[in-house]
Amino acid sequence: MAERIIELRDIKKSYGQVYALGGVNLSVDRGEVVGLIGDNGAGKSTLIKILSGVVRPTSGDILVRDKPVTGWSAARSRDAGIETVFQDRALAVQQTIVRNIFMGRELTGFMGWLKVNKEIEEASRLMREIGFTSKVFTPHSIVGQLSGGERQGVAIARAIYKQAELIILDEPTTALSLTETAKVFHFVRQVRASGRSILFIGHNIHHVFDIADRFVVLDRGKVALTADRSAVKSAEELINFMEDVAHPGGLAGLHEAVEAEQRVR
């Protein structure tokens, strides 16, 4: 069996009285693409923040390579080889690709002078590794000239620098056209081919279905389904399942759910 990069056991997170996560189990193995799906408010964002160490869980265990860790933090998360590509992409769009990839960790030599050639060589290696090659763009290109998908590529290239083992992609295809989404998928496949793992978060099930080896459906703070790609016949099956989970018993169930929600409020 492949090495287990990270495992979450019975993770709970509450904000005051409200439970964002009510006991989630999730694991990612080496070289695996896990698709995390869930409606708005299902707890996806909270789960990502816990994985990247920004938010601490209220209770539960985190295991890195089968060893439990204490004092989980953003620094610990990075040490464990986890890199998060946040939704807002976090790129400086007036700067070159090189400057974005080495943002905050410039390759410097004597007295802080930049090793310009080394940075370009490293940047081209990273871009080649994720299959981001183009006759039009070079590491000197300004990020603002790139399309949305290509910008995701820069963010992914930045994430895999320093031997990251698990890349968390937070809705990387939101607001992208089909061709741009295809580009992002191309980068993701290249990253998987290099032996790294990916946690791909999305609410467009079709997008996640195309790319993931395993699906985890999150619903109201709980894992509603974990399924291997082979076990699911089509995206429609997954959609139907999610609708069932969200509104058990069809429309009648929906009304009940709404009423229940109103009672809670």
Place this chain on the structure above:
Amino acid sequence: MEPDLESHLSAHGESARKEWKHPSDHWLRGFVLDNRASLGTLAVFVVMMAVFMVANPTVFTTWYLYSSVLTTLPVALFVVVPLVFVVTCGEIDLSFPATMGFASWVFALVVQAGYNPFLGIAAAVLTGILLGFLVGSLVVYGGLSSLIATLGMNFLLRGLIQIINEGKSMALTGLADSSAYKIFSSQVYGIPVQIFWAIAFVVLSAMLYNRHRFGAQVKVVGDNPDSAQQMGIDVKRVRVKVFVFVGIGAAIAGTFSVMINFTWWPTAGDGYLLPVLASVFVGGTPTWGGIGTVAGGAIGAVTVSFIQTGVVAAGLSGFYVQFFNGLIIILSLLGHKWNQARYR
């Protein structure tokens, strides 16, 4: 596991260079594309000078005209260049005239007390660093608007100088015999020596801007501070640093202006506020932060210092100076707007 960079470099370095050629195949085209803002400023300067020369060819062939510009230009250059960093970082500093006055005051006090002028320069630079740190901390840690806070600091510091000196100037007659004067303010073959120091400062700063971690972080912070923060850059520290840099530049500028005149006035530095700001933007550094050009700023300073001299030398009355100042600024801004795209 540590990434194995060395072995990779030897294997792929050459192929990487081949694969990633500059989008423009010819080196000259690449150079023009990479430096379009500063080249645009240079074009403005050349056209302006051509117009002046056509208006009055004889005056513009006399060396005296250039010599006088080269005496005052260095003072401006020492503040224009750090201001390019500040504007790139998404801030502005209007307190540098008072810092020039304050630091040169310290210099004048040390020299008047009979100490070596080199000690005076060191004291002035230290004062500049402290004032820059003070202004920067006020803006960054106090969370104030740099436009208003630095304007306030300019009044406050100038007010302090005025209160203590009661408008009296200081004559430093002994300065002319000092070795510091020979090194920093004399003439070599009729060329004012301070221009060489200013050029060295511009070149060093341009390297800091383009080839150093400091410049790289200043640009990123000005471009997208949230992203910079996320990637582990101490955004506040970088912001304070650019204000300290202005403090150092202003201190050097103030000291040079005193050494040119052998006199310190309580108003020292005041006249530089608007020309220096104009130079930064005429030079092609946009107001929105993230990008800028040190070389362009320097050429902008040259342009602005030649406007006044040029207008008068071309035979127009002094009443035209302000009009041409404004005209050049507006034309440059329009040119830069056309010349560079803003990416979002």
